Amino acid sequence: MVVATETAWAAVSSVSDPELPPLTIADLGVLRGVDADASGRIIVRITPTYSGCPAMTVIQMEIETALAKAGIKNARVETELAPAWSSADISAEGRAKLAHMGIAPPPGPGASVTCPRCESTVTEELSRFGATACKSLWRCTSCLEPFEAFKAL
Amino acid sequence: MSDPTLFQYVLGLADDQLVLGHRLSQWTGRAPILEEELALGNIALDLIGQARGLYQYAGALEGAGRDEDALAYHRDARGYLNLTLVEQPNGDFAQTIARQLFYTAMALPFWQAMTASTDQRLAAVAAKAEKETAYHLRHATEWTARLGDGTDESHRRMQAAINQLWAFTGELFEMIAAEAGLAAAGIAPDRKTLRAAWDRTIDATLSDASLTRPDDSWMAEGGRDGLHGEDLGHMLAEMQSLQRMHPGLQW
Numbered sequence: 294m295v296v297a298t299e300t301a302w303a304a305v306s307s308v309s310d311p312e313l314p315p316l317t318i319a320d321l322g323v324l325r326g327v328d329a330d331a332s333g334r335i336i337v338r339i340t341p342t343y344s345g346c347p348a349m350t351v352i353q354m355e356i357e358t359a360l361a362k363a364g365i366k367n368a369r370v371e372t373e374l375a376p377a378w379s380s381a382d383i384s385a386e387g388r389a390k391l392a393h394m395g396i397a398p399p400p401g402p403g404a405s406v407t408c409p410r411c412e413s414t415v416t417e418e419l420s421r422f423g424a425t426a427c428k429s430l431w432r433c434t435s436c437l438e439p440f441e442a443f444k445a446l
Numbered sequence: 447m448s449d450p451t452l453f454q455y456v457l458g459l460a461d462d463q464l465v466l467g468h469r470l471s472q473w474t475g476r477a478p479i480l481e482e483e484l485a486l487g488n489i490a491l492d493l494i495g496q497a498r499g500l501y502q503y504a505g506a507l508e509g510a511g512r513d514e515d516a517l518a519y520h521r522d523a524r525g526y527l528n529l530t531l532v533e534q535p536n537g538d539f540a541q542t543i544a545r546q547l548f549y550t551a552m553a554l555p556f557w558q559a560m561t562a563s564t565d566q567r568l569a570a571v572a573a574k575a576e577k578e579t580a581y582h583l584r585h586a587t588e589w590t591a592r593l594g595d596g597t598d599e600s601h602r603r604m605q606a607a608i609n610q611l612w613a614f615t616g617e618l619f620e621m622i623a624a625e626a627g628l629a630a631a632g633i634a635p636d637r638k639t640l641r642a643a644w645d646r647t648i649d650a651t652l653s654d655a656s657l658t659r660p661d662d663s664w665m666a667e668g669g670r671d672g673l674h675g676e677d678l679g680h681m682l683a684e685m686q687s688l689q690r691m692h693p694g695l696q697w
C-alpha cells in the first residue's frame with residue numbers, strides 16, 4: 294500500500310501547471326496529498342490557487358493520465374478548498390523557478406516585490422491584474438524593465 | 447442530503463456570483479484598455495469559480511440529482527434568486543464600476559463573516575472568496591476615484607451611474623425568510639451587521655472621488671423571490687442557448 298502511494302506521488306508530483314510549465318503542481322502547493330483508502334484505491338487531493346482557475350480541469354486530466362501511465366488504475370482526484378491555498382504554499386524550489394522565468398515570486402508580508410532581473414527592491418505596480426489571475430504587472434525603477442509578479446494571496 | 451432551506455439560500459448566493467461574473471465576462475473584447483480587459487476577465491473568472499463551488503453544494507443540498515450545470519443552464523429567470531443589482535446591464539464603464547463598488551463593498555465583509563460559518567462547505571468557499579474579493583474591491587474603489595476625479599465627462603458619468611444604481615443597494619441587506627434562522631444558527635452572516643462596513647467603504651470612496659452619496663428613496667426588491675427585470679432574461683437566453691439547444695452537451 295505504501296509502495297502504491299509512493300509510486301502515485303512520484304507520478305503526479307511531476308505534473309506541470311499548464312500556465313507556468315516549469316513549475317509542477319507540487320512546487321505550487323496545488324498538490325495536497327496522495328493517499329490510499331481502505332480498499333487500496335489511490336486518492337489524489339488538489340486545491341485551486343484561485344476559485345476560477347481555468348487550469349484545474351487540465352491539471353485533473355493530466356493527473357489521471359500520469360496515474361494511468363504509472364499503471365495505477367481506478368484512482369480518484371479530489372478537489373479540496375479548505376484550508377484555502379496561499380501563495381506561501383509555493384515551495385522554495387517553486388519560487389526559484391518563478392524567478393528564473395522572470396516572474397517575481399510572491400513577496401512575504403510587508404516585503405516588497407523584487408525585480409527578477411536586477412534584484413532591486415525599488416519596484417512599482419502597474420496593474421494588479423496580469424495575463425492570468427495569479428499574476429500582476431510591475432516595473433523596476435532601477436533597471437526600468439517591466440515584469441510579472443506572482444501575487445501574494 | 448436534502449435541506450430545502452439551506453438549498454434556497456446557497457442557490458441565491460451562487461446566482462449572485464454567476465450573474466455578476468457573466469455580466470463582467472461580456473466586457474471581453476470591449477474593455478476600454480487592455481489592462482481592464484485582463485482585470486474584468488480575471489474578476490469574472492473568480493466570481494464564476496466561486497459560483498461553481500456554491501452550485502455543487504446547492505445540488506447536494508437539494509438532493510434531486512441536479513449538478514452545477516443543470517442549476518446554471520436549465521433554470522429560467524423566474525427561477526434565479528440573485529440580487530437585482532448584479533443583473534443590471536453593463537452600461538458604460540462607469541455603470542459597471544458603480545455596480546462593482548456597491549456589490550463588492552458588501553461582499554467583502556459578507557465573505558469575511560462567512561469564514562466563521564458553522565457550515566464547513568460555506569466557510570471553505572468563503573475563505574477563498576474573501577481573498578479574491580479584497581482585490582476586486584480595490585479595483586472598484588480605485589476606478590471610482592479615477593473617474594470621479596478625472597475629467598468633467600468622467601465625473602458626470604460616474605455620478606450618474608452612482609445615482610442610477612443606488613435604488614438597487616437596499617436589497618444587499620435584505621434577509622430572506624429563512625436567513626434569520628440560518629444566521630441564528632451561525633451558518634449565515636446577519637446581513638444587517640454588514641451595513642456599517644458598507645457605509646464606511648461607500649462614504650470614504652465617494653468622498654475621495656468628489657462624488658455625492660444619493661439620498662435613499664425607492665429601493666428595488668424581489669430578486670431573492672425570482673422577480674427580475676427583463677434584462678436578466680435576455681442575459682440568460684444568451685448564456686444558456688447552447689445547453690438549451692443541446693441539453694447535456696459536454697466540451
Ligand SMILES: [Zn+2]
Binds near residue numbers: 437
Ligand atoms: Zn530591475
